[in-house]
Amino acid sequence: xxxxxxxxxxxxxxxxxxxxxxxxxxxxxxxxxxxxxxxxxxxxxxxxxxxxxxxxxxxxxxxxxxxxxxxxxxxxxxxxxxxxxxxxxxxxxxxxxxxxxxxxxxxxxxxxxxxxxxxxxxxxxxxxxxxxxxxxxxxxxxxxxxxxxxxxxxxxxxxxxxxxxxxxxxxxxxxxxxxxxxxxxxxxxxxxxxxxxxxxxxxxxxxxxxxxxxxxxxxxxxxxxxxxxxxxxxxxxxxxxxxxxxxxxxxxxxxxxxxxxxxxxxxxxxxxxxxxxx
Amino acid sequence: xxxxxxxxxxxxxxxxxxxxxxxxxxxxxxxxxxxxxxxxxxxxxxxxxxxxxxxxxxxxxxxxxxxxxxxxxxxxxxxxxxxxxxxxxxxxxxxxxxxxxxxxxxxxxxxxxxxxxxxxxxxxxxxxxxxxxxxxxxxxxxxxxxxxxxxxxxxxxxxxxxxxxxxxxxxxxxxxxxxxxxxxxxxxxxxxxxxxxxxxxxxxxxxxxxxxxxxxxxxxxxxxxxxxxxxxxxxxxxxxxxxxxxxxxxxxxxxxxxxxxxxxxxxxxxxxxxxxxxxxxxxxxxxxxxxxxxxxxxxxxxxxxxxxxxxxxxxxxxxxxxxxxxxxxxxxxxxxxxxxxxxxxxxxxxxxxxx
Numbered sequence: 001x002x003x004x005x006x007x008x009x010x011x012x013x014x015x016x017x018x019x020x021x022x023x024x025x026x027x028x029x030x031x032x033x034x035x036x037x038x039x040x041x042x043x044x045x046x047x048x049x050x051x052x053x054x055x056x057x058x059x060x061x062x063x064x065x066x067x068x069x070x071x072x073x074x075x076x077x078x079x080x081x082x083x084x085x086x087x088x089x090x091x092x093x094x095x096x097x098x099x100x101x102x103x104x105x106x107x108x109x110x111x112x113x114x115x116x117x118x119x120x121x122x123x124x125x126x127x128x129x130x131x132x133x134x135x136x137x138x139x140x141x142x143x144x145x146x147x148x149x150x151x152x153x154x155x156x157x158x159x160x161x162x163x164x165x166x167x168x169x170x171x172x173x174x175x176x177x178x179x180x181x182x183x184x185x186x187x188x189x190x191x192x193x194x195x196x197x198x199x200x201x202x203x204x205x206x207x208x209x210x211x212x213x214x215x216x217x218x219x220x221x222x223x224x225x226x227x228x229x230x231x232x233x234x235x236x237x238x239x240x241x242x243x244x245x246x247x248x249x250x251x252x253x254x255x256x257x258x259x260x261x262x263x264x265x266x267x268x269x270x271x272x273x274x275x276x277x278x
Numbered sequence: 279x280x281x282x283x284x285x286x287x288x289x290x291x292x293x294x295x296x297x298x299x300x301x302x303x304x305x306x307x308x309x310x311x312x313x314x315x316x317x318x319x320x321x322x323x324x325x326x327x328x329x330x331x332x333x334x335x336x337x338x339x340x341x342x343x344x345x346x347x348x349x350x351x352x353x354x355x356x357x358x359x360x361x362x363x364x365x366x367x368x369x370x371x372x373x374x375x376x377x378x379x380x381x382x383x384x385x386x387x388x389x390x391x392x393x394x395x396x397x398x399x400x401x402x403x404x405x406x407x408x409x410x411x412x413x414x415x416x417x418x419x420x421x422x423x424x425x426x427x428x429x430x431x432x433x434x435x436x437x438x439x440x441x442x443x444x445x446x447x448x449x450x451x452x453x454x455x456x457x458x459x460x461x462x463x464x465x466x467x468x469x470x471x472x473x474x475x476x477x478x479x480x481x482x483x484x485x486x487x488x489x490x491x492x493x494x495x496x497x498x499x500x501x502x503x504x505x506x507x508x509x510x511x512x513x514x515x516x517x518x519x520x521x522x523x524x525x526x527x528x529x530x531x532x533x534x535x536x537x538x539x540x541x542x543x544x545x546x547x548x549x550x551x552x553x554x555x556x557x558x559x560x561x562x563x564x565x566x567x568x569x570x571x572x573x574x575x576x577x578x579x580x581x582x583x584x585x586x587x588x589x590x591x592x593x594x595x596x597x598x599x600x601x602x603x604x605x606x607x608x609x610x611x612x613x614x615x616x617x618x619x620x621x622x623x624x625x626x627x628x629x630x631x632x633x
Binding site for chain 2: 073075078107115119120122186
């Protein structure tokens, strides 16, 4: 079913900033426009995500950050009124090409949600292995994989004695790390995180941040966050999103994190990261 | 007071929110006894008939609740008082109906209830045969077989319908929903007649247990489908997103995440479906025909079932047969309780660590 959406006359300013390499990219969006029904919510977003980097997406609420990362692994299309234009290039192929199966895309580009959502009918161990079963993958050594994934997510020591308890018996922070372990068990190339720490206490937050830094040695991470300090702590690159009046959101500036926070090009970026608005 | 401070005791656990002031208690006592006392006196004197004084009591009690509530907490108390009094009467009404049904089945049913009654069949037994001979073993088996087959057919179809409506969200979703709704309004005798007209009258099948099961299926299916639909809607959208983001196909999401999460609710759907049909007589009259012999083959020959046995029994003018019918009702009640308890216990999650 092809839905044509009338274009809203809005021209997004070009994204500013420099210092993000355009070589060795794992993931990139090119001139991405996003709609919900007739309303355009994102305009002309072109961002590059270099291999084994952590990119933080910051910006005020409602500017389309979450929508944006949902377009990166084809979760966006699950909303009935959703539409989009442009390309998302993942490992040199457009994921919105008609020949691409969204299930394969989601298998390689994992996602961690804002609210911890372990499967309540499964044990901790089953939760970690659920990705394998759901995607019909086989793994010869399941116990090893459970330990590896939980260790990567920084949860192994806390739960190794009660792997047969249900996921719901863990605290909120532990549940979130369980969800991270679950995403890691299918060995994705990219991990998208939508405010993964917004429901966590400071201790769990630091733990998750350390996990992200460890992951970035072999994985590309994109993280949406409202916490400026968190972006500075974990991200190699930062992109600043903004929406003004009733126009769609767009990416104002994208560059190395220390540039965005220390020496931003755009005045609005400077105002936002210094807490003067938003 | 001072001794407690000196000894530095830990206080005992209390529930201050449950404490009532003496004033509260007085209001409740006066409001709930005065109308009863007044109406009882009127009834004793004989001014009004029992029915009228009963109705007067309901009206006065609700009014008393309203007044007491207003005195206590003003306008918001008014609604409180009226509601508490009305709910009390509703509870008393339902309680009376329920307990009188159970009581009459119990008292009249215990007379003929012996071991032999549950085990033997009804062959060679006439309505005037004394108690102590014959039984409803054949009808118990028949009911179990017929309800069992109906469950096996309607639960998968019902759950599949619910999955189509809530998960697949296919294009004919609204049509299917409408059909299910229309189906749930089918009178039970029509379900029986439908099977009779299409499968028995046309000569495709004889009277047999399977026909009864199919008639039951027509009644069970909408109940199972609608309950399952409600239950599947309760599964959080987060879990579907999580599973999809892990690279699962839609089918795997349903079979591995949605259905297991809703498991206990789906058992409820099944139980409600069984409860809908287990006491139904009308669908069986034209389909299984009834039998005095034991027949456990659902595809050959007439079969017996407890509701049909009760229906035939209570119509007889002979005391022993009526007593047997009441006992059969008691057995049916007992079967339902045992089965429902069993299903609940089996479906409850026995894993540790559940919140």
